[in-house]
Amino acid sequence: MPCTFVRLAGCPLRCSYCDTTQAIPTDSGSWMDIDAIVEDVQQRGRPLVLVTGGEPLAQRNCSELLTRLLGLGIQVQLETSGAYSVADLPDGVHRIVDVKTPASGEVERNRIENLKQLNASDEIKFVICSRSDYEWSREFIRSHMLGSDAVVLLSAAWGELSSQDLCAWMLEDQLPARLQVQLHKVIWGAEASGV
Numbered sequence: 001m002p003c004t005f006v007r008l009a010g011c012p013l014r015c016s017y018c019d020t021t022q023a024i025p026t027d028s029g030s031w032m033d034i035d036a037i038v039e040d041v042q043q044r045g046r047p048l049v050l051v052t053g054g055e056p057l058a059q060r061n062c063s064e065l066l067t068r069l070l071g072l073g074i075q076v077q078l079e080t081s082g083a084y085s086v087a088d089l090p091d092g093v094h095r096i097v098d099v100k101t102p103a104s105g106e107v108e109r110n111r112i113e114n115l116k117q118l119n120a121s122d123e124i125k126f127v128i129c130s131r132s133d134y135e136w137s138r139e140f141i142r143s144h145m146l147g148s149d150a151v152v153l154l155s156a157a158w159g160e161l162s163s164q165d166l167c168a169w170m171l172e173d174q175l176p177a178r179l180q181v182q183l184h185k186v187i188w189g190a191e192a193s194g195v
Helices: 034-044 062-070 112-117 131-143 163-173 183-188
Strands: 003-007 048-052 075-080 094-099 123-128 151-156 178-180
Touching: 003 034, 034 062, 048 062, 062 075, 094 112, 123 131, 131 151, 131 163, 151 163, 163 178
Parallel strands: 003 048, 048 075, 075 094, 094 123, 123 151, 151 178
Antiparallel strands: none
16 A cells, blocks of 8 residues: 655664664654645655654654644554553554564563554564574563464564464464565665665
């Protein structure tokens, strides 16, 4: 589905597999006020907008931005590291919450209480770097009984694990999850940005 990305700058995490390091500094990108962002999204006329980062929930005006985007009558998604609470997000925002695996280097930042806030229209995402990351994720999914309230996604860390291997493991274990592929990297290449 055609989607407009709104990438907010600044992230306190340092995940080993981060593919948007340019968004880590809070002074990266271009400064825009909420009115300008909403106008830009509206002019693009796409049915979906994804607010991501960096870490969007580290920005104090993120909820206001999400509310304004919902007012456009389009689907609004938020992708977050899972290190901040999603409890007070505006109704109608589709939440994509990462669960940090051991290989990310940020597993201690997981807020387990976020899982209770999710519903069937939300997603829980794991980026998998290795077989041991997969096994950790498999046990996390089983022990937290994930897959009934929100969609569970597993994605192979680009350049570290093949999607083919990850798919085989998921099928073998009959894991209640979907394989996610970073389509923008498949279509435009891993080095392309702003696509």
